[in-house]
Structure formats: C-alpha cells, structure tokens
C-alpha cells in the first residue's frame with residue numbers, strides 16, 4: 001500500500017514541491033497547513049508500479065501533485081492510500097470519479 005506522510009513544518013528550512021516547485025518557508029507552510037490550504041507529503045514509493053516520472057514519486061510533493069500522482073497510479077480505479085498526519089494514521093480512497101479531491 002502507498003503511504004503518504006505529511007511533512008512537518010519543523011522538518012525543513014525551505015519547502016518546495018519536487019514536481020511543480022511550489023515553495024514556501026516553514027512559517028508560511030505552518031499557517032497554510034493549519035488552515036488546510038496546503039500540505040507537503042513524502043510518498044513511500046515501494047508499492048508504486050511504474051517508473052517515477054521526472055522525480056515522481058518524490059521526497060516532497062504538494063497535495064495537488066500527490067493527488068495527481070495517486071490518480072495516475074490508480075489507472076482509473078480507486079486507490080487505497082494510508083495517510084500519516086503527525087501521530088494520526090488514516091486510510092483514504094483516491095477516487096478518479098470524485099472531483100472534490102481528498103483535502
């Protein structure tokens with residue numbers, strides 16, 4: 001199973017998505033994360049079935065790029081993903097037919 005772990009604002013000096021290069025300093029990321037506007041994820045790539053494309057899966061993915069990666073990985077099917085948010089673990093379904101995304 002894929003595991004997406006939210007990266008703590010305390011973990012890095014600068015946050016930048018490896019795919020779209022969206023970048024924030026930790027103080028801004030903290031505010032955005034608390035307001036559920038943005039999350040950076042680390043994606044455990046052991047279960048990914050295809051070769052990474054241009055750095056995907058990556059060490060740091062914004063939630064948009066994570067979602068797109070998971071949609072591609074699901075190949076049109078629902079994909080079960082484990083999300084780790086600090087000490088909480090949740091299971092989520094990435095559904096290509098659900099336009100609302102997972103945030």
Ligand SMILES: [Zn+2]
Nearest residue numbers: 017020062065
């Ligand atoms: Zn991104």
